[in-house]
Amino acid sequence: MASDSDVDRKIQLRVSNYKAYVWDVDDIATLRAKHHICGVLTGTLPHLSQQNVFLGVPLVLLPEEVVLLIEHQLAVLIDDPNAHKPPTVDALKRWNMEREASAQQQIAAAEVERASEKAAKHSTSEEAVRKRKEREAKRAAAAREKALAEGLTLEDLPAESLAPVTDRPSTPSKIVAPSFNVTIPASSSELEWYAPNAHAYSDLVSARSAGVWSYPSSSYERAKCRVFQDLWDKGNFMGGGIKFGGDFLVYPGDPLRYHSHFVATVIESPRAPLMPMEVVAHGRLGTATKKSHLFCEWDEEKQEVTYFSVEWAGFG
């Protein structure tokens, strides 16, 4: 188990069903800027209903990225399902009160705003009412003059033209139910019943025996971790290779600034069978996409990675 200081200092990788997620935006930034680990954003954004182009938290990491971060003591694995305890009655009460208070606050603020808006409108309408009164008075005077000129006496004039103009009744505004926003936080960190410290693992062995993390479990997976680490040590940024038929995409710098130059395929061992058709397929796709294909061989005995770059010859 990890110590409290471990959990506080290191990046928390929240593991659910053998996948590691990063929910804190600051950690995502640190991973990219300081450790050149990019991951993939996989959450949806409430304001973008399409939910397929721009995504938000959480960030999901490649298993090789997780292994690297743990082995370099940069992160801890949190057993997320178990870190969420059932809340106590008191904790739930407090949570409900906070939400209610937030709702009341928003309603009150909305009222204040509406009142000040109405006040602003009312002063102009006061002026408008005054002007209207003057116009009506002038019209009434003109009508009286005309009537007198036509020979009618004062008593015969209709009472309405002499009566002062009354204020127009204001149009009743619709009764609107008070509305407020409910904020759902992305991260569980602020929840009273979230206890990551008691369910944190700072090394792969303890995480594996607790059944929280199981990668790598085969020699191929081990080879992928070692190759990933070697490429990372050389300062590269890596991404998933599925779009180009490889294990990883290799970028010389941040993927936001560079196109990847290489597609990497991991070769499990120096004697693992390699079919010429694979050379053709990888080599031709690499060349067609202006990349080079790397065969990255892991030698378990010598504990080293050897690279071979493959491209179409351009003749034949």
Added chain:
Amino acid sequence: MEKHPSYEVLSSYLPIYPKAAGALFQTYNDLKYAQQWSDLELVELPGCARCGLKGRRPQTDEVLSIVPCSLSESLSTDWIRTTFRELGAPPHVYLAINTEDSSIVYYKISPGIVKPPL
């Protein structure tokens, strides 16, 4: 068979590595007659149980190294390493992949991480 123009050059090499004979014959003919390479010479690669080739593309000076193989063979990175060693550590090795319908594709293999051409 003896009447084929390439027979004389290849006759001493083909029997040494019979399993690789087909690929060698096809590749040699392609390079010499179709690709029009010059100064073709054969190099024995005992570690790979075959012969390799060296030669020059038309109008170039650089000597290139070729290793023929068949599409149905099973290679490995160790095998690739051996070809480099036995060819005298050239900067690149061209793998000539032969098929049964006599198509050949050539792929350039370089040691290390080599950036793609622009």
